[in-house]
Amino acid sequence: MDTSDEPFDRALLYLRAAGHDTGPETRAQLYSMLQARGAEKPALSPGQLLEHMPLWFALPEPRVGRHLPPITRASIGYPRE
């Protein structure tokens, strides 16, 4: 994968990192999004662009790990020496 700093490449890497499909359909969608944003003034930097990715694409939902059980506070008995 290209690691250049071009917005398209960085955005594609972000999608792959998120586990999102990066097939032709996604690439076309990404390209059109970038074209639309590129026409805006001022144009978005590659970094700013990435912050929009979760809005444009359905990225995988984060899994929530199992929480610890509710705490049942207790104390430890310390013997006298």
Next chain:
Amino acid sequence: MNNAGSWRPIAFRRRFLLVLLVAAQTLAGIFLFAQTVPDQAGSGTIALLLIVFGVLFAWIGVGFWTAVFGFVVLRFGGDPWSLSSRVRPNGAPEPLSAPTAVVMPICHEPVQHTLGGLKAIIQDLEQQGQAGAVDFYVLSDSRDPDIWLEEQATCEQIRRELGPGQQLFYRRRNINLNYKSGNIADFLRRWGRRYRYMVVLDADSLLSAHCITRLIQLMEARPEAGIIQTTPRLARAETRFARLQQFANRCYGRLYSAGLAAIQLGEATYWGHNAIIRVAPFMAHCGLRKLRGPGLFRGPVLSHDFIEAALMGRAGYEVWLEPAIAGSFEESPPTLEDDLIRDRRWCRGNLQHLWLLVTMGKIRMAHRMALLTGILSYLASPLWLLFLGLSGYVALAGPTPEPALPGVMAANEAGSGAGSLLVAVTALLLFGPRLLAVADHGLARRTLAFGGLFRLYGNTLIETLAALALAPIRMLIHTLHVVRALLNLKVGWQGQNRAGGLSPDLSLHNFGLLLFSAAAGLALIHWQAPTLTPWALPVLAPVFLAPALACWLGRKPGTDTWLQVPEDGQITRVIELADSTSPLHHDPGRLSWFEQMVLSPVFARASQSGAQPATGKKARALERLVDRCATEGKQALTHRELTLICNHPEALEALHWRAWHATPESPWRAVLGCMAQSVESASPAAVSLPRRREELAWVEVAS
């Protein structure tokens, strides 16, 4: 249960017999030794020599007679007074109902290996339908984010693989007070009241479902029992050193543990893991205060287990050692160095018990003896060294020009006869347990499991020769440990190396001080008393070979059945499950776990619904950390600072975007490059499809 409580008279009689045998043997030894000492030596020196000899002779006698007790007990079909004999399993075990926690305290351990073992324990219990009442806790004291993030991710993966029925929890302490005992105390303060029993594991422990079930069953049947300790067998040994230890443990350990259990009965000791604990009395009576003495005797108790057993005994509860319970395993340190490093920690911890022996009242005599035994197991080394030095000094005072060491040869005929007898008795005390163990295996028709009778003989000989070669090395190193401990020179208390593998350079580095000491000692002997040099060489020659020996022992043998033990042929299910656990895919050559967490888009989104963000000074400090990490990379921050970022979702999210905004000059730009290669090598699946485990590796860390 029958005969409840009546084990005490039996224990008294057995201990009295042991004391009688050891005392008689020691007095006889001192009498013989005194015959061989040249009269020309000063009376003060001779008296000191005889005292040191007496202590050491009694020390090896205790080991010998314990093995004899074990041999007799095993030959009569086991101890009728043990808990296992008195509480027989009735057919198929009933489903466990007593709420039980299985806890595994860890600190910078090899994550995949350690948690793979825990997963095997859970799977084994599940397959037996006994996992319902048991919760599992991984209690981490790891401070390096790259380690604890891996622990966290691996626990999450195990949870997913095992399905919704299991209860595996991961807890990491931010403040690591009081080492392992502090970690367990922290667990008990939070969740102890939820459980009736707690099974404590070490990072390399493996307990079969049968073993856990049996421990709970025994606890239920014996309400007076506070702790039941199993005798773990060494397993999964790969290096030559580990296989030597495993063979010794498997071949002779049986006698010692049977003998020890028969002598201690309900006043046994706790070994810190592979044991079950009754939670309520443990919480009520077994808290460990910091020591308030001078030097070494100040600060947290390092070796907590013997003290906890003593406190449990003081509170009126019983502590049982049950060697008859099968399915309890642990691993040996892979190399001699690791074994000696572990000894360094244990030595310091055991010597601390000197203070507790003096200051703690109402401790039972059996537990006092156990503490004393633990102390003497390290003090014996300087005593041996002192004995050798005094022997050489006294020998020089002899009338003949060629000095003869007392106890080995003497100038006159009577002394020579006594010396020969003493040498024979000493050899019997030292090697007798090995002979008894081999005889026991022969009589029980177990030799086939060790590869046949002749192979068992041959392997015993190899192990004995190795033990003889390692004895002087251990003696000198343990002496250094004792000196360092008494001078209160600090040692680390990290997790031990369980992976093996050593280079010759490393061995030379580790043994540098030892080699220097031995060379200086030999030069001094040769300069002052050249006639003693031949006597010193057998002790010092293995020391000079220590680096090469350690290097050779740290490697894997050519065959998997070198020093064969029964487990090589009949693999227990829990070991099989642990061996077949596939590690979480991770390529450490590319992204560290911290870098994965920062770059993970999945986590960045998780953090948006996180906890309350930090405010005020804390928020500003976090901002500075994020800024430094973004501009200088993670190497610019300490483990504590990196952990702070990980613990604050808003800081992590800020760093996430800074890293993704990386310009060509930023260190994160190179990390992005590595990540690009990483995702390139694993083709991502469509989001809507179930993803394969190896593809989850780096994006799933933080979830």
